[in-house]
Amino acid sequence: MIRHILFIQFTEDVREKDVASIFMMFREIKSKISGILSVECSKNNSPEGLNKGFSHCVVMDFVDEHARDAYLPHPEHETLKQQFVPMIKDIIVLDYEV
Structure with a gap:
């Protein structure tokens, strides 16, 4: 299994409803492309500030x-x-074998 992770920094003008729309597109893509086992999208809530x-x-x-x-x-x-x-604004993409 391959895990594909995107760490995202949105531009300052992007609103939460825009993010919600993009995340919905990511979730829906699972039903459109074979071989995708799961899709999770979320906002950071870590208190560490890192x-x-x-x-x-x-x-x-x-x-x-x-x-x-x-x-x-x-x-x-x-x-x-x-x-x-x-x-x-910026993105990091990291893939690894699980």
Whole structure:
């Protein structure tokens, strides 16, 4: 299984309703692309203050590397990116094998 994590810093003009809309698109993509096991999206609530400006994250689990690799160029992912990328000030993407 491959875990795909996005640490997100949104631009200052992005509203919570915009974030909610993008997170809904992430959750819905699971039913549109095979090989996605789960999708979780949330806002940071750590009291440690070590998030370095990253306020939200998305965690996706894929059955394997092939599923993740098929997701990346998939038209549904491209549609999501068209909405998502303009909202991003900074992002970290980390994948690892579980």
